Amino acid sequence: MKRRSLLAGLGVLVAAAAAGGAAWKLRLFRKRYPPGPYDDVLGKLDDREWAAKFGETAVTALTRFAPADAAAALRPRLAHDSLQKVALREAEADRLVEADGWLAPESVVLIAALAKSAD
Amino acid sequence: MTAFLDARSLPDGTQLTPDLAIIGGGPAGISLALALADSPFSIVLLESGGLDFEQPIQNLCKGAETGVRYTPLDQNRLRMFGGSTANHWGGYCRPLDAHDFETRSWVPHSGWPFGIEALKPYFPRAQALVEAGPWRYDDTGRHLNGAYDGTVMKLGRGGVYTSFFQFSKTAGDTPPTWFGTRYRGEIKAAARVQTYLHAGVTALRLSHDARRIVQLDVAAIRGAGGAGKRFTIRPRFTVLACGAIENARMLLASNDVAKAGVGNQNDMVGRFFADHPIPRDVATMVLFGGPVSTLYWNANDVNKTTTIADGSVVRAVFSPTPGFLREQHLMGSLTTVEDPVSLDDAGTAAVVATAQALGVDAGSAHAYTLGVGMELLPDPDRRLTLSGERDGLGMPRPALNVTVSDADFLLYRKVLREMGRQLLASKLGMLKLNYRDHDGWMHGMTKDKQALAGWGNHHLGTTRMSADPKSGVVDADSKVHGVENLFVAGSSVFPTYGASNPTMNLLALTLRLADHLKAVLA
Numbered sequence: 001m002k003r004r005s006l007l008a009g010l011g012v013l014v015a016a017a018a019a020g021g022a023a024w025k026l027r028l029f030r031k032r033y034p035p036g037p038y039d040d041v042l043g044k045l046d047d048r049e050w051a052a053k054f055g056e057t058a059v060t061a062l063t064r065f066a067p068a069d070a071a072a073a074l075r076p077r078l079a080h081d082s083l084q085k086v087a088l089r090e091a092e093a094d095r096l097v098e099a100d101g102w103l104a105p106e107s108v109v110l111i112a113a114l115a116k117s118a119d
Numbered sequence: 120m121t122a123f124l125d126a127r128s129l130p131d132g133t134q135l136t137p138d139l140a141i142i143g144g145g146p147a148g149i150s151l152a153l154a155l156a157d158s159p160f161s162i163v164l165l166e167s168g169g170l171d172f173e174q175p176i177q178n179l180c181k182g183a184e185t186g187v188r189y190t191p192l193d194q195n196r197l198r199m200f201g202g203s204t205a206n207h208w209g210g211y212c213r214p215l216d217a218h219d220f221e222t223r224s225w226v227p228h229s230g231w232p233f234g235i236e237a238l239k240p241y242f243p244r245a246q247a248l249v250e251a252g253p254w255r256y257d258d259t260g261r262h263l264n265g266a267y268d269g270t271v272m273k274l275g276r277g278g279v280y281t282s283f284f285q286f287s288k289t290a291g292d293t294p295p296t297w298f299g300t301r302y303r304g305e306i307k308a309a310a311r312v313q314t315y316l317h318a319g320v321t322a323l324r325l326s327h328d329a330r331r332i333v334q335l336d337v338a339a340i341r342g343a344g345g346a347g348k349r350f351t352i353r354p355r356f357t358v359l360a361c362g363a364i365e366n367a368r369m370l371l372a373s374n375d376v377a378k379a380g381v382g383n384q385n386d387m388v389g390r391f392f393a394d395h396p397i398p399r400d401v402a403t404m405v406l407f408g409g410p411v412s413t414l415y416w417n418a419n420d421v422n423k424t425t426t427i428a429d430g431s432v433v434r435a436v437f438s439p440t441p442g443f444l445r446e447q448h449l450m451g452s453l454t455t456v457e458d459p460v461s462l463d464d465a466g467t468a469a470v471v472a473t474a475q476a477l478g479v480d481a482g483s484a485h486a487y488t489l490g491v492g493m494e495l496l497p498d499p500d501r502r503l504t505l506s507g508e509r510d511g512l513g514m515p516r517p518a519l520n521v522t523v524s525d526a527d528f529l530l531y532r533k534v535l536r537e538m539g540r541q542l543l544a545s546k547l548g549m550l551k552l553n554y555r556d557h558d559g560w561m562h563g564m565t566k567d568k569q570a571l572a573g574w575g576n577h578h579l580g581t582t583r584m585s586a587d588p589k590s591g592v593v594d595a596d597s598k599v600h601g602v603e604n605l606f607v608a609g610s611s612v613f614p615t616y617g618a619s620n621p622t623m624n625l626l627a628l629t630l631r632l633a634d635h636l637k638a639v640l641a
Contacts, residue, residue, distance in 0.1 A: 045475075045476075046475045046476075047471075047472075047475055050468060050471045050472045050475060051472045051475075051476075053464070053465075053468035053471075053472065054465075054468040054469050054471075054472035054473070056465065056468070057465050057468065057469060082478075083476050084476065084477055084478040087473075087476045087477050087543075088477060088543075088544065088546070091477075091540055091543035091544040092544045094537075094540050096536075096539070096540060096543070098552060099469065100465065100469075100551075101402075101403075101551040101552045101553055101555075102466070102469040102473075102549065102550075102551045103536065103539035103540070103543070103549060103550050103551070103552060104469065104473045104476075104543070104549065105473075105476065105477075105543065107476075108472065108473055108476040111476075112472050
């Protein structure tokens with residue numbers, strides 16, 4: 001293989017990787033969700049896919065989980081604060097839930113379970 | 120210099136009359152003899168083993184066990200000069216905490232007859248005996264400097280903090296300090312200390328009024344583990360220093376005058392035995408930002424220790440704060456970082472989703488299993504008695520009942536939960552608590568099939584200390600209640616146990632006893 005061809009191939013690879021990274025940053029490849037009744041709550045998530053994956057575990061920790069109830073519980077908490085602030089405040093206040101042993105802020109567990117139910 | 124004498128070489132019927140007889144040539148017995156070596160009193164140090172391991176003599180330790188799975192009694196102590204420091208000790212050192220001595224309303228039968236202040240003057244000498252270097256422990260963080268780049272985890276405000284073990288070490292050699300070799304020369308050089316090897320005490324003989332020990336019956340132990348020539352010792356004072364199993368066994372078996380055994384007028388001898396359960400994989404700790412500091416886990420050392428700039432060998436652990444312990448009515452525990460672990464898909468999702476919710480990047484997250492050494496609640500039914508079988512010397516073999524209650528595990532679980540809360544609140548990471556019920560915890564103690572796994576093999580209790588004879592075997596001076604000239608050295612006198620490993624603490628207590636003996640022998 002000629003040196004010129006090799007360099008050209010590498011250039012294409014680098015360009016593709018850069019484009020992929022940019023697309024990821026711009027969330028072009030992330031899963032698209034149809035509109036739903038809990039979008040106002042789920043919109044607080046940075047990454048709904050990971051939340052939904054955790055939701056598979058989270059939902060097992062919540063007795064009689066009902067999406068509407070979870071959303072109703074979360075809305076006032078998230079009305080004026082980011083999920084980050086709420087999660088931190090709950091950790092400080094020991095408002096935690098064990099999901100298959102994983103200890104997480106209650107709102108994180110709730111929103112993860114909600115994300116899973118809306119997946 | 121007095122060479123060690125082999126008891127087998129004594130003529131049958133020999134009678135010795137020292138000021139003090141110390142039964143047991145382990146770390147307590149050796150330290151006591153060394154502490155009294157410069158005194159004007161004649162001392163006989165009796166060791167049932169030899170200078171090296173001998174299996175037939177080790178077999179004298181065999182006994183029956185009931186209750187939860189526990190280490191076989193002939194495998195967790197060594198009958199040889201130097202005792203179990205020979206190769207059964209990991210060298211872990213940490214002083215007991217002040218609250219370990221207190222009477223705690225939520226801990227039945229708790230409380231020492233004195234506070235930690237009574238032991239503090241003896242800690243420096245105990246630390247020197249175990250060769251653990253400068254006294255650092257919870258002050259270790261202040262002694263980290265440019266020569267070491269590890270950091271103490273900033274857990275933030277809460278009920279769990281970073282505490283430290285220090286480690287016994289023999290300079291330039293393999294740790295920890297092996298008392299039988301390290302102090303053999305000093306014991307030999309002590310003009311007033313005569314050591315007898317293969318000398319098995321078979322009875323403590325009480326006076327008719329049961330108020331004094333008037334004689335020790337001793338058998339020279341033959342190579343096959345049986346009794347050879349017999350001789351007697353009539354000391355002014357006697358110290359039992361042969362561990363929590365053998366101390367209680369000796370008292371119970373010496374029952375010709377006092378039918379329940381020496382010092383057992385209140386049925387307390389043998390009760391309240393304890394050890395530290397060390398279940399593994401109790402939790403998975405994930406640190407969002409990268410690997411744990413080598414202060415907590417050093418892959419390059421068998422004990423996961425790190426040597427800091429001043430030469431101290433340390434290992435960071437997680438302990439409940441005294442305030443949290445009192446507020447939540449907990450027992451002591453020392454949680455250790457054990458091994459790196461991979462997360463499954465569900466675990467990865469839990470970590471990524473939680474980190475994102477906290478606004479933290481978990482791209483460099485590392486996960487570790489946690490282990491623990493935990494203090495048990497005192498239990499009178501965790502108890503040593505005598506079985507119907509006899510050993511080669513004709514002594515009744517011990518029978519040990521070991522219990523662990525659900526409360527023991529549940530109290531510790533609160534510590535893990537608090538640690539998990541602090542990791543989240545400080546945005547450092549998170550925890551997965553691995554065990555919920557008794558079976559789970561017991562699985563954690565038995566998942567390693569090795570006989571020694573699951574327990575710290577720290578024999579505690581059985582001759583507990585109490586100012587009140589009705590609730591203890593020895594008084595605040597380690598003297599057996601009701602017997603004027605019999606004392607007990609070692610961790611068998613601990614009435615409550617703490618989570619710290621006992622060796623350095625029992626040595627401090629032994630040095631305190633030495634000071635008392637100097638006064639009473641004079």
